[in-house]
Amino acid sequence: FVASWGKGKPVIGVMGEYDALPGISQCKSPDKEPLVEGTPGHGCGHNIHGASGMAGAIAIRYAMEKNHIEGTIKFFGTPAEESASGKVWMVRDGVFKGIDAILSHHPGSMNYASLASSLANNSVKFHYRGKTSHAAGSPEQGRSALDAIELMNVGVNFLREHIIQEARVHYVIEEGGGQPNVVPDYARSWYLVRAPQRDQVEHIYERVLKIANGAALMTETELEVEPIKAIYNKIPSKVLSDVVTRNMREIGAPDYTDEEIEFAKRLTSTVSRDAKIEMLRKSKRPGWEKLIDVVMDTSIPDAWNDGVVSSGSTDVSDVSWMTPTMEFGTSTWPLGVPGHSWMNVAGSSHSIGHKSLIFASKVIA
Known part of the structure; x- marks a missing residue:
């Protein structure tokens, strides 16, 4: 108001x-x-x-x-x-x-x-959708959305060595499945990408997006990217x-x-x-x-x-x-x-x- x-x-x-x-x-x-x-x-x-x-x-x-x-x-x-x-x-x-x-x-x-x-940042959520199956009885039929989240996190953690020292990348897993004997068909993470300048944020964010898409490719899951906000x-x-x-x-x-x-x-x-x-x-x-x-x-x-x-x-x-x-x-x-x-x-x-x-x-x- x-x-x-x-x-x-x-x-x-x-x-x-x-x-x-x-x-x-x-x-x-x-x-x-x-x-x-x-x-x-x-x-x-x-x-x-x-x-x-x-x-x-x-x-x-x-x-x-x-x-x-x-x-x-x-x-x-x-x-x-x-x-x-x-x-x-x-x-x-x-x-x-x-x-x-x-x-x-x-x-x-x-x-x-x-x-x-202050640090500029992008706030974004990553939604992965896969296919459920019995985790022990028919794991080959499942496509784990949680696997995609975890692989994305691993990729981003390796990326940290190759971004500017002043940048920060944080994440949480907001949803990762209901119970361990069901291959989760949906998982969601929330990322913040920060850097001193707007263009630096965008450069790092583009690399994070490539990692996110790579995780979807590796797990045969579908990815939806939901931008939350971006600040200068x-x-x-x-x-x-x-x-x-x-x-x-x-x-x-x-x-x-x-x-x-x-x-x-x-x-x-x-x-x-x-x-x-x-x-x-x-x-x-x-x-x-x-x-x-x-x-x-x-x-x-x-x-x-x-x-x-x-x-x-x-x-x-x-x-x-x-x-x-x-x-x-x-x-x-x-x-x-x-x-x-x-x-x-x-x-x-x-x-x-x-x-x-x-x-x-x-x-x-």
Whole structure:
């Protein structure tokens, strides 16, 4: 959805995401304690950065109204960032046309306005269809769709040696048959192909397709390729990064109570010191060594990662090809906590997460 207020130029956009991740339901507890076992949880802080964007947009509206400021503020509700990449379809349909600049917030473990790019990717499902038979009594009559999936996976795993170092290929088998004494006539896998540039993704993806077709040929099965979505790499904005950093410093990062710090310490009790060091090292943040013993980061550094390609992908990237875009982060969970984990859910549901939300909304406004 799009909510608008005001008229004329400039037209400033604010994005808010709503989504969740499967299988990481979690109570507001520093110990792993699912709210409902096996159900989704906000492992990427989507319970926060939809609300922070909305709060920021409302605050801007009131400031414009009170101070008689000309211009238009638009809030974009964007669904399914983790799977279907809702912003891609919104870009396709021209929803972001005419926007002069756009801001987006993302919870994390640091307060900074990133200048990093991101990985472009293709998301695609492979459906194989064969023929059932008794796996022991008449195996020669069967054509195993699962065999095709496994052979494709083997081929792709050998391909890894021959793709650029920065690329990533991930997969899961979504369906592989019902029981072992029946040759499965249907199987399905889901692949993600990532690389720093769109053309690099397409080059690798074409090779993956050849492997997929080869697996069908070897097993005498039929292959159906189902593209799910494709996204671009992000174009960072130095101007917006500077503006957001200045806003952060003017407002000041949240302070934490002793109880909140204790909660954060308990939350990281399962994270080894070595794992935290490696995560900080990978951030390439100048002076990261000083953060090894820090629990919650309250500093606001200059963006240091210009020219860096982050290891993740986001549909914010497609918006950045339409208008200057800045997605900034705020401390929502402790340093060292892995992304997409139950620990993220716990942090974003706690008062620590609420402080992150309020801070981000003020930065946007």
